[in-house]
Amino acid sequence: MSEIQSLARGLKIMELLAASSDPVSITELAAELGIDKSSASRLVQTLAIYGYAEQDAASRRYRLGPQVVRLSRSLLTRMPLRDAAKPFLRQLVERTGECAHLAILAQDQALYVDQVESAASLRVTTGVGTLAPLHCTALGKCLLAFDNGIASPQALPSFTPRTITDPQALRLHLEQTRRQGYAVDDEEYDFGVRCVAAPVFDYRGKVIGAIGISGPAGRMGLDRLPHFAQVVLDAARELSNRMSFQRA
Amino acid sequence: MSEIQSLARGLKIMELLAASSDPVSITELAAELGIDKSSASRLVQTLAIYGYAEQDAASRRYRLGPQVVRLSRSLLTRMPLRDAAKPFLRQLVERTGECAHLAILAQDQALYVDQVESAASLRVTTGVGTLAPLHCTALGKCLLAFDNGIASPQALPSFTPRTITDPQALRLHLEQTRRQGYAVDDEEYDFGVRCVAAPVFDYRGKVIGAIGISGPAGRMGLDRLPHFAQVVLDAARELSNRMSFQRA
DNA sequence: GCGGATTGTTGTGCATTATACAACGCAGCG
DNA sequence: CGCTGCGTTGTATAATGCACAACAATCCGC
Structure with a gap:
């Protein structure tokens, strides 16, 4: 049990968000990962709280959040x-x-x-x-x-x-x-x-x-x-x- | 209970890794987050599996992984x-x-x-x-x-x-x-x-x-x-x- | 404007899961 | 050579995240 499930799922969600050019719906995320809609919803909400995902106000769909750019910068500058x-x-x-x-x-x-x-x-x-x-x-x-x-x-x-x-x-x-x-x-x-x-x-x-x-x-x-x-x-x-x- | 704890902890770890210019030890991570060493170890291992963290071979300390750069790119290009x-x-x-x-x-x-x-x-x-x-x-x-x-x-x-x-x-x-x-x-x-x-x-x-x-x-x-x-x-x-x- | 369908969010019980505690292996160092 | 600090590995417990289901909200065609 060396892999924390919910963290791994969150990371996979980020990768899915990154892979798709258009915002992704909760249902699509859940289907892609083979998990329940409610799980996907709460995971992506947690990502959103910390700025790693954000939801399009109109479509309720989610895309990658700006926080990832910050991480990238600190890696590249160091x-x-x-x-x-x-x-x-x-x-x-x-x-x-x-x-x-x-x-x-x-x-x-x-x-x-x-x-x-x-x-x-x-x-x-x-x-x-x-x-x-x-x-x-x-x-x-x-x-x-x-x-x-x-x-x-x-x-x-x-x-x-x-x-x-x-x-x-x-x-x-x-x-x-x-x-x-x-x-x-x-x-x-x-x-x-x-x-x-x-x-x-x-x-x-x-x-x-x-x-x-x-x-x-x-x-x-x-x-x-x-x-x-x-x-x-x-x-x-x-x-x-x-x-x-x-x-x- | 709308925040998935282990995902949130994983994200915080990434931010800590990003904030520090030198690689960070498990003990430091655990102390900073107020969690046990074993928890920090497994969380950061999960990050490492997916390329969001990597450990320095010599010092066993962890730094940010290259995967974050990929996420950033897909955000910026889109x-x-x-x-x-x-x-x-x-x-x-x-x-x-x-x-x-x-x-x-x-x-x-x-x-x-x-x-x-x-x-x-x-x-x-x-x-x-x-x-x-x-x-x-x-x-x-x-x-x-x-x-x-x-x-x-x-x-x-x-x-x-x-x-x-x-x-x-x-x-x-x-x-x-x-x-x-x-x-x-x-x-x-x-x-x-x-x-x-x-x-x-x-x-x-x-x-x-x-x-x-x-x-x-x-x-x-x-x-x-x-x-x-x-x-x-x-x-x-x-x-x-x-x-x-x-x-x- | 309205009913039907699809989607996202919110309870809740249960079981899986992540956690803390402890022990271990392993360096570095005096 | 024993000591100390560190990262990792078991393990039991209980807290946590999960699936199921009901609910709310939105969009669709008509």
């Missing part, structure tokens, strides 16, 4: 990696003209925790807070390839014809990624989007995140990838150096 | 006001050279939900997710002055010598704010920082947020404030027009 990475992300944008991202490992997925946008009108942005699969993004592959403790994902869902879906092929691909020190996503997650990323290590040599750039395949030709990779690698190495001096 | 306001914030930065912000009312405070930074090296940034008091910020005063339903804050804490701490004085000040249609913060919250803000209304004429600019007192001289106010007012009015056509 992340030393994020502060340290910011100038390097800016540098990457300056040198490559593409958008730069920082991601960490969260729940066996890549969580984008910061982004610097390029000035190009055609650009590839991935909002802060996005979760992306590990096996088909450059940032994710870095986390996957350089982190020892992480288990390979069991399912390899396909997003484009180029997505690597064979476990053996992925293993070889990650092997190559390790050798060259950086990862490439060649239109494996989004059509027409290529990414290059490199891992960031802490003082113990453990992967704590990855930084990289994303751009349209047109500007990020395969012949230019090695150049981009070098730029990203340089930034990631310098950032890793910085991170060696602070803990966590 | 906020029509935020999308609609973005170009106006950019416009404000272009026209004034100062940082522009968008805030909404949350838990009787001003919650900053978006920001566009200026290029100036000396600039006043307020991170997305920040909560600020209503009575001493320009954005907050807008929410306070133009929202009928909201009660005046009971306590008026002072942050600088200029903070308005007398309820009667605040009432008069808000009256003037209503008349002129915009609010001014003249170094009442941060030394050397002045802000100008104007309210945003929806199709029913209800306040749904406020936009404004913040800058160092040096550049935002009192003689220039009327000009800035006009620029902010124009943007807020146009944004309100846009918001009239979509609900919520």
Whole structure:
């Protein structure tokens, strides 16, 4: 009995509220969780009391409350990696003209925790807070390839014809990624989007995140990838150096 | 008995984790909430299972988990006001050279939900997710002055010598704010920082947020404030027009 | 404007559940 | 090597949250 039922249910409700773009009714919540309407009502009321949910005055339906933004802020502002990475992300944008991202490992997925946008009108942005699969993004592959403790994902869902879906092929691909020190996503997650990323290590040599750039395949030709990779690698190495001096 | 105890305790734990910059121990959590260590342990374990908390491997202490960032993202990206306001914030930065912000009312405070930074090296940034008091910020005063339903804050804490701490004085000040249609913060919250803000209304004429600019007192001289106010007012009015056509 | 249907909220008894107390394993440290 | 402080794990008890049901409120078509 290591899981508090009502807390778990409350968290699940928040996730349901987050997943749906429109406000959700009590009945829908109850049906989705397989619990009674009255339980769902009281749980979501408790969430509302503390600002984690709020009900639309007109429709009586519930949506996520503003309190979650506060939690998010205090997490992001207290992340030393994020502060340290910011100038390097800016540098990457300056040198490559593409958008730069920082991601960490969260729940066996890549969580984008910061982004610097390029000035190009055609650009590839991935909002802060996005979760992306590990096996088909450059940032994710870095986390996957350089982190020892992480288990390979069991399912390899396909997003484009180029997505690597064979476990053996992925293993070889990650092997190559390790050798060259950086990862490439060649239109494996989004059509027409290529990414290059490199891992960031802490003082113990453990992967704590990855930084990289994303751009349209047109500007990020395969012949230019090695150049981009070098730029990203340089930034990631310098950032890793910085991170060696602070803990966590 | 409309409040589910264990869910409420879990939420309080998240707030404690968010409030503390360093990881928190189980004992501290238990003491802070006035509950037993074992209860705190199981609650925070449940949070950890779902990614809302995570424990530092070395110290066994707990900090906020990455899942909260996801929740925040889905809230912010589904906020029509935020999308609609973005170009106006950019416009404000272009026209004034100062940082522009968008805030909404949350838990009787001003919650900053978006920001566009200026290029100036000396600039006043307020991170997305920040909560600020209503009575001493320009954005907050807008929410306070133009929202009928909201009660005046009971306590008026002072942050600088200029903070308005007398309820009667605040009432008069808000009256003037209503008349002129915009609010001014003249170094009442941060030394050397002045802000100008104007309210945003929806199709029913209800306040749904406020936009404004913040800058160092040096550049935002009192003689220039009327000009800035006009620029902010124009943007807020146009944004309100846009918001009239979509609900919520 | 009105009846029917759907939805959200409010009692209440019961049983599940979360809780407090205590014991245990495990570090760090003198 | 024993001590102390910490986090986790049993366990019994009782408080708590749950399902069922009735109620209130809203929306729908006609």
